Amino acid sequence: MQTELRLRIISGIVLAIAVLAATWFGGFAFRVLAAGIGVLIYYEWSTITRLADSDFRGNAFGWLAVALVAALVLFDFDELALPALLAATVIGIAYALVARSSRWLPGGIVYSGLTVISLAAIRGDTAHGFAAMLFIFAVVWATDILAYFIGRAIGGPKLAPSISPGKTWSGAIGGAVSAVVAGTLVHMAFFSLNGLWVPAIALVLSIFSQIGDLFESFIKRRFGVKDSSRLIPGHGGVMDRVDGLVFACFAAFLIALGDAIMKGTVNTPAGVFLFGP
Structure with a gap:
């Protein structure tokens, strides 16, 4: 078996076990999983779209917005998470228009933040x-x-x-x-x-x-x-x-x-x- 394929299989099994275990336990364990996925998605989104290089201030706001939504979900303030995401998205859109910044900023906020919220809301307790x-x-x-x-x-x-x-x-x-x-x-x-x-x-x-x-x-x-x-x-x-x-x-x-x-x-x-x- 090739090394790359072996590595892919092993990491896939480990990921599947971790995800299914968090799903089984639910509660805080699954909220950690949801928050972690959302934060990592924003990291990858900002890297792919080069937000970190093209707009430091906008990207910093994106990180703050996603971190806030993730924290609200993580500590079980779900009723505040969606309004916070909507507010951050509106601010991100306004900033992108006024500063003529990348439209990928509000997109990343929505994509990452809604990931956290939807995962946690569906699993619940x-x-x-x-x-x-x-x-x-x-x-x-x-x-x-x-x-x-x-x-x-x-x-x-x-x-x-x-x-x-x-x-x-x-x-x-x-x-x-x-x-x-x-x-x-x-x-x-x-x-x-x-x-x-x-x-x-x-x-x-x-x-x-x-x-x-x-x-x-x-x-x-x-x-x-x-x-x-x-x-x-x-x-x-x-x-x-x-x-x-x-x-x-x-x-x-x-x-x-x-x-x-x-x-x-x-x-x-x-x-x-x-x-x-």
Whole structure:
């Protein structure tokens, strides 16, 4: 076995164990994971987009904003995290316009901060949150793995050749179908299946997962970068590993938030809205 492949397998196993352990324990352990992922994503985002070199003051504000959101989530002030992110985003946009700075600054704040908030909100401290995170993991991993193998086996028209030449429509469709099956099976391991809501949400999250993958590919191609960083041996960076998961969590969180706002029950955990029996 080649050294690079061995390193990739070992680091992948270690990461999977760490993530699943934090998901199992929930609470502070998972909030640490969510906050850490968000902070590392902003580090990679600011490096890829060269914010650190082009705009020191703007990048310093971005770090402050993401650190604040991460701290609020970490110490269980979730109700303040989203307003803080919205305020920081508005300030970032205003700063970018007035100072004629990079538009990537507010984008990085939103991408990183919403990652922290959505992950923590979905997992929460309930059994529903645990089931919800496993559901999302199953959807994202099935999408990623099966899209690769089905795409290679069938081939056909390219999905987005200017962004990611290796992806095909056959892979995208195969990954989505696989995600629906995997997500439905995980849900059925916890709750009875009533209606088409679970397969439908699995399909939506699979589509967003693939959009997230393409989004990161677009950013890296835009700045001529192969990997988001070298933080994970054999895998590249954190963004390389969680791009699909991040967008799937964005979609799940926003769906749950919209449902909560319409029903006037914003204090109910996101996992209950999405995956409650």
